[in-house]
Amino acid sequence: MWEQQVAFSVLALAIGSAAIGVVRSRNVVHAALFLVVVLAGAAAIYILLAAEFTAWVQVLIYIGAVVILFLFGIMLTRAPMRGEGSRLDNDQRWAAVVVSLFVLGVLIALLVDAFGGQDIHFSHTLVNLGRTGSVGRDIFRVYVVPFEVVSMLLLAALVGAVVLARKD
């Protein structure tokens, strides 16, 4: 078990410092690049938890598409170079601190309440649960209704985006 602990500590340290980089950096593009590190670290943690499929979905969707769209949007609008970008700061620092502490508290309380006493061991059952086949069976047999609801929601969002973007 200690290998996992060490790997988790290294990852947590990297993710934590990159996350601080996201909010501290004065340049929007740098912030987006720090976000890449944060998301890649999250993918690595999924692998530690034997959720391989989820990990690579995270890489493909979040790094390969979402962050690319962020960068694309930033560069298409103003692409700040060196020295610019100090306008990024605003006066909501303390409100942000309060909100993030609140979210942290809620998450800790939830996780302790749900899994507090359990000790999850790395085993072949766990690895098999993370396999693509079992993930697919779960989605399309057990959770097929939520899956369809989510896909309708995404479709509605897509149509909405088209409607908002079209001027005529």
Add this chain to the structure above:
Amino acid sequence: MTLALSIGWGSTLAIKTIVVLTVIPLGALILGYVFLLKMMSHMQSRLGPMDPGGFHGWYQLVGDGLKFLQKEDVMPAQADRRVFAVAPAVVVMSTFLVFLVIPMGPDLVVKDLDVGVFYALAVSSLSVVGVLMAGWASANKFALLGALRAAAQLIAYELPLLLAVVGVVIQAGTMSLQGIVLSQQHGKIFGWGGLGEPFLLTQFVGLALFLVASQAELTQTPFDMPVAESELVAGYMVEYTGFRFLFFFIGEFGTAFAFAAIAATLFLGGWAIPGVHGDWANILGPPVLFAKLMIIAFFMFWVRFTYPRLREDQLQAVAWKFLIPLGLANILLTGLFKVAF
């Protein structure tokens, strides 16, 4: 005959690392030499690359390499230094990561992941981050425009690429590349199993989609707007010289090598040869895979040296109005056949 090889965990890892680290630059050089220097020279009657070194211009590539090594490492004054320096490494890293799942024989694979082909496409999408970093950090409007074009194009063509692969995955019943090779090796054509069943026979639409989409992912002509030399000089690479440019070159041709290898594995049966099993498959696998991937690469570069460039709006129209609907129809049809038979 048995190859009784028992190697420890550490040395296996070391051997695998060395193999991956050599295969990619080597593959990039082979593609650059055979197709860029020789095939294009023959097709377009270019005499320059046929001259250096006497026999068929064999020295040209060595000369190019030496030229890159001795060039000055120029960095634009306004550039974002760290991002500028890291960008080529990000592009090359995504190329290296793709190779981890490509099997070269029954036992010759770095790691046969359960999510195999999905993993390969996910890490290959990381190169876009490097391209955007390079274009933005160069502090040059041509570079920025090139990077923006590249991002729009790579995102649009990732979809047909994934959809093309889904047909194969449905037919094989697995995403592991090793599993896809085995299911082709053990397949039967109308009950006759002499040749196995390469998915080329059933997934020819998928193969066509995959080749078109990978052409766009590699930013090769007719989809080379991001590096269009007549409009944007060289797009996101315009400020890069010497060794850093060489990184982009290896990234480009190494990715072409990787995509050709993936296409050969998905549609032509990978390392499998009819009637060869066990250790002989391990020995003959790599050359067979190489031969198959060179056939695929020949088509990719043939198109590259033949067609003129599309317009930006035509590029997007091809992806969204033609390739993606075709890919979805292919998936639907494959699913129907899978359920019916």
